[in-house]
Amino acid sequence: MRLLNVFYPGEERFAAMFPPPLLDELRSLVDYRAIPKPSPGQTSDPEYLAELYEAEILLTGWGTPMLPADLAQRGKLRYICHVTGGVRGVIPRELFEQGVLVTNWGSSISRTIAEASLMMILACLRRVRPIQEELHNRGGYRRGVPWPHSLFERRVGLLGFGAIARELVHLLKPFNVTIKAYDPYVPEDFFAALGVERVEQVRTLFETCDIISLHAARTEETTGIVNKEMLRLLPDDGVLVNTARAALINEDDLVEELRAGRLWVALDVYEKEPLPADSPFRGLERLLLFPHQAGPTIDRYVDMGRMAVDNIRRYLANEPVLAQVTVEKYDIMT
Amino acid sequence: MRLLNVFYPGEERFAAMFPPPLLDELRSLVDYRAIPKPSPGQTSDPEYLAELYEAEILLTGWGTPMLPADLAQRGKLRYICHVTGGVRGVIPRELFEQGVLVTNWGSSISRTIAEASLMMILACLRRVRPIQEELHNRGGYRRGVPWPHSLFERRVGLLGFGAIARELVHLLKPFNVTIKAYDPYVPEDFFAALGVERVEQVRTLFETCDIISLHAARTEETTGIVNKEMLRLLPDDGVLVNTARAALINEDDLVEELRAGRLWVALDVYEKEPLPADSPFRGLERLLLFPHQAGPTIDRYVDMGRMAVDNIRRYLANEPVLAQVTVEKYDIMT
Numbered sequence: 001m002r003l004l005n006v007f008y009p010g011e012e013r014f015a016a017m018f019p020p021p022l023l024d025e026l027r028s029l030v031d032y033r034a035i036p037k038p039s040p041g042q043t044s045d046p047e048y049l050a051e052l053y054e055a056e057i058l059l060t061g062w063g064t065p066m067l068p069a070d071l072a073q074r075g076k077l078r079y080i081c082h083v084t085g086g087v088r089g090v091i092p093r094e095l096f097e098q099g100v101l102v103t104n105w106g107s108s109i110s111r112t113i114a115e116a117s118l119m120m121i122l123a124c125l126r127r128v129r130p131i132q133e134e135l136h137n138r139g140g141y142r143r144g145v146p147w148p149h150s151l152f153e154r155r156v157g158l159l160g161f162g163a164i165a166r167e168l169v170h171l172l173k174p175f176n177v178t179i180k181a182y183d184p185y186v187p188e189d190f191f192a193a194l195g196v197e198r199v200e201q202v203r204t205l206f207e208t209c210d211i212i213s214l215h216a217a218r219t220e221e222t223t224g225i226v227n228k229e230m231l232r233l234l235p236d237d238g239v240l241v242n243t244a245r246a247a248l249i250n251e252d253d254l255v256e257e258l259r260a261g262r263l264w265v266a267l268d269v270y271e272k273e274p275l276p277a278d279s280p281f282r283g284l285e286r287l288l289l290f291p292h293q294a295g296p297t298i299d300r301y302v303d304m305g306r307m308a309v310d311n312i313r314r315y316l317a318n319e320p321v322l323a324q325v326t327v328e329k330y331d332i333m334t
Numbered sequence: 335m336r337l338l339n340v341f342y343p344g345e346e347r348f349a350a351m352f353p354p355p356l357l358d359e360l361r362s363l364v365d366y367r368a369i370p371k372p373s374p375g376q377t378s379d380p381e382y383l384a385e386l387y388e389a390e391i392l393l394t395g396w397g398t399p400m401l402p403a404d405l406a407q408r409g410k411l412r413y414i415c416h417v418t419g420g421v422r423g424v425i426p427r428e429l430f431e432q433g434v435l436v437t438n439w440g441s442s443i444s445r446t447i448a449e450a451s452l453m454m455i456l457a458c459l460r461r462v463r464p465i466q467e468e469l470h471n472r473g474g475y476r477r478g479v480p481w482p483h484s485l486f487e488r489r490v491g492l493l494g495f496g497a498i499a500r501e502l503v504h505l506l507k508p509f510n511v512t513i514k515a516y517d518p519y520v521p522e523d524f525f526a527a528l529g530v531e532r533v534e535q536v537r538t539l540f541e542t543c544d545i546i547s548l549h550a551a552r553t554e555e556t557t558g559i560v561n562k563e564m565l566r567l568l569p570d571d572g573v574l575v576n577t578a579r580a581a582l583i584n585e586d587d588l589v590e591e592l593r594a595g596r597l598w599v600a601l602d603v604y605e606k607e608p609l610p611a612d613s614p615f616r617g618l619e620r621l622l623l624f625p626h627q628a629g630p631t632i633d634r635y636v637d638m639g640r641m642a643v644d645n646i647r648r649y650l651a652n653e654p655v656l657a658q659v660t661v662e663k664y665d666i667m668t
Contacts, residue, residue: 112484115509119460122453125631128622132466135623136616141608142625150446150631174504175449274475282470288462289469291476297459297484 001316002076004055005034007083008063016298017083017305026309029316030057038065057081057312064090072098079315083308085109087325088333096327101315105296106323107163108307112295114167117213117243120266121156123288124239125149125211127264130285149237151175157205159225160216160244161186161196168213169194180205183216206233211241217332218245228253236262243268243294255280258287268294335650336410338389339368341417342397350632351417351639360643363650364391372399391415391646398424406432413649417642419443421659422667430661435649439630440657441497442641446629448501451547451577454600455490457622458573459483459545461598464619483571485509491539493559494550494578495520495530502547503528514539517550540567545575551666552579562587570596577602577628589614592621602628 003026009017018026026032033055038048043065052058052068053075060067061083069092071077080091082104091102123129126148134140152175158165161183169179180197182205191198199205202225205212212234216222226240227250234240242249246269257263258281266288267281273292281287296304311321325333337360343351352360360366367389372382377399386392386402387409394401395417403426405411414425416438425436457463460482468474486509492499495517503513514531516539525532533539536559539546546568550556560574561584568574576583580603591597592615600622601615607626615621630638645655659667 111486115456115484115486116460116482119453119456119462122449123457123462126450126453126624128453128457128462129466129470131624132463132622135609135625136463136618137471139611139616142627145625147632148450148627149633150449150629152445152449152634170508174507275469277473282473284470288466290460290465291469291479293476293482295484298481299483300486 001030001057002055003030003032003057003059003081003312004051005032005059006037006052006064007059007061008037009061009084010063013062013298013301016301017308019302019305022302022305022309026312029309029312037063040065052077057315059083059308060087060090067091067095069094070098071095072100079103079312081308081312081315082325083304086333087330091330093327093330096330101321102325102330103308103311103321103323104325105304105307107167108303108323109296109300110163111167112297112300113164113243114171114295116268116290116294117164117168117215117241118171120241120243120268120288120290121211121213121239122151124241124264124266125151129288133285146237151177151211153177154211155180155209157181157199157209157212158183158196159202159205159212159214159248160222161190161198162215162217164243165213165215166190166194168215169196180209203230203233206230209238210235211239214240214242214244214248216244216248218247219332223247224250226250226254228256231257231263234263238263240265242266245269246271246273251281255284258284261286266290268292335364335391336389337364337366337391337393337415337646338385339366339393340371340386340398341393341395342371343395343418344397347396347632347635350635351642353636353639356636356639356643360646363643363646371397374399386411391649393417393642394421394424401425401429403428404432405429406434413437413646415642415646415649416659417638420667421664425664427661427664430664435655436659436664437642437645437655437657438659439638439641441501442637442657443630443634444497445501446631446634447498447577448505448629450602450624450628451498451502451549451575452505454575454577454602454622454624455545455547455573456485458575458598458600459485463622467619480571485511485545487511488545489514489543490545490547491515491533491543492517492530493536493539493546493548493582494556495524495532496549496551498577499547499549500524500528502549503530514543537564537567540564543572544569545573548574548576548578548582550578550582552581553666557581558584560584560588562590565591565597568597572597574599576600579603580605580607585615589618592618595620600624602626 056076057079079101134145155178158181161181180199182199182202264286268290314321390410391413413435468479489512492515495515514533516533598620602624648655
């Protein structure tokens with residue numbers, strides 16, 4: 001069966017996802033073919049289209065140009081194995097209607113993002129930001145450095161309870177924390193199975209927790225949900241961590257709250273990326289900044305490659321694939 | 335039974351260790367008496383000594399002046415409940431010979447130090463130090479910031495396998511790491527029970543692990559054990575974390591290795607504390623510095639108070655106390 005690789009994450013990243021033994025495994029499963037990335041003007045070239053129409057399986061992901069909407073109608077396409085996450089800039093909705101199967105990285109990368117969230121929580125509690133300034137840049141030791149605090153026995157609130165939040169629960173367990181979560185779209189038993197208390201209102205998290213970690217998708221309901229009012233509900237020295245979507249936070253309100261010097265915050269995502277040079281976030285001593293790299297980390301890119309190859313094997317064996325992107329999921333993807 | 339409080343950690347710290355309900359509990363158990371801290375010249379005053387000689391239990395710890403060597407012989411002393419760790423500057427060896435029971439904080443604070451070690455490991459792997467410099471102090475985003483890495487599936491080596499290292503194993507477990515440990519003084523079954531591979535040589539840890547965390551006591555054998563030769567055995571981008579004793583590391587060798595820009599390191603302890611203003615450690619981009627505050631954090635000081643009150647209750651009920659400091663332990667304490 002012909003698989004065409006039109007996935008262009010760059011050479012270093014591709015090699016991290018598909019190291020030689022894994023690429024060999026893929027080649028042993030299919031009639032593997034890779035073509036150079038077409039320039040924007042080349043995506044309607046007949047030779048390029050002919051390659052696409054010949055393939056039954058496409059390997060897609062970061063860097064794949066938008067696919068033609070008639071690939072299954074006119075061509076042989078049956079299955080798109082999308083190695084990375086978001087598919088809306090790559091796969092036209094029509095292909096779902098033509099019965100094409102689509103999968104993506106699913107939860108294979110969730111644990112690395114959960115890990116980043118835990119790291120950011122601990123780094124906030126341990127006052128890493130002012131401590132590095134004091135020791136590295138001001139030549140001091142403990143002058144004016146606030147007490148570090150522990151995660152043990154604290155109250156953690158998860159805004160959103162999808163795959164990443166649930167992975168985070170596993171990492172939090174040894175700290176004997178109390179965990180509450182808000183997510184109206186996740187079934188009741190997911191909460192109970194992990195010993196997490198479900199709350200009915202976002203507000204409850206901010207009223208009753210010391211630490212808030214954001215894991216919700218961007219929707220109309222969640223846009224700007226972390227605003228002045230919510231932030232004020234957090235206790236002094238409360239912690240807020242965002243590895244999810246920038247839109248969840250009202251950034252102006254957060255800057256104001258951070259300037260008041262009451263909370264500790266770590267951010268991986270911003271309304272505008274890369275973060276503008278004159279962003280008011282820069283220089284704030286209670287804020288850790290990260291450049292949207294929570295996950296997957298390059299040493300775990302292989303998990304995405306493994307997931308893709310496993311799915312291709314399943315597809316060929318007529319077994320159910322993992323992490324299918326249904327048209328319903330597609331329609332709410334950000 | 336008369337308990338005399340001669341423990342002087344400062345008001346804020348004492349209140350964090352013995353919040354009102356816990357202090358009330360202590361008062362309900364014994365005839366509690368507290369006296370102001372004697373100045374260095376007052377420790378031989380008859381009134382101060384009379385107070386000491388009247389007590390059957392002493393509450394001691396940070397700030398307690400060295401006790402008289404004849405407290406049990408001439409006075410009523412039976413039990414010293416030392417709330418904090420090291421006792422050698424407080425308790426003369428003679429008191430052990432006179433049959434006085436001594437306890438300290440035992441492992442009640444181990445978990446917070448283990449937590450600091452985990453935080454430091456994650457912060458090294460996630461490149462927190464250069465990322466904060468880039469985003470906060472250089473106005474950039476990802477320019478020249480090395481790839482962050484994950485802890486999942488990595489090989490971790492623990493140099494020393496006492497209470498803190500064993501607590502760290504619990505925090506590491508969800509990351510599916512492989513753990514090896516070196517400690518000739520810890521029984522075999524402690525390793526097996528936690529799924530940790532025991533190694534016979536320190537060298538093996540450095541040869542076979544990506545991440546080394548130090549948890550050994552300072553002894554003749556361990557002084558300077560992390561030297562140029564060991565550091566060179568670590569792989570590129572290897573991680574070294576020290577929340578234990580500064581003496582374990584040859585600091586000159588470490589500075590040289592850090593300047594070569596190959597490893598990621600986090601330190602909480604230094605040969606000279608507070609860290610001198612002109613320390614060559616300051617400013618290094620692959621090094622996280624912390625001011626000897628790994629643990630216990632102030633929000634967990636209450637664990638030390640709880641441990642002390644529980645031990646006093648046990649002592650009064652003729653039950654075995656926890657964390658007894660035997661004369662053998664006393665002799666090897668640092």
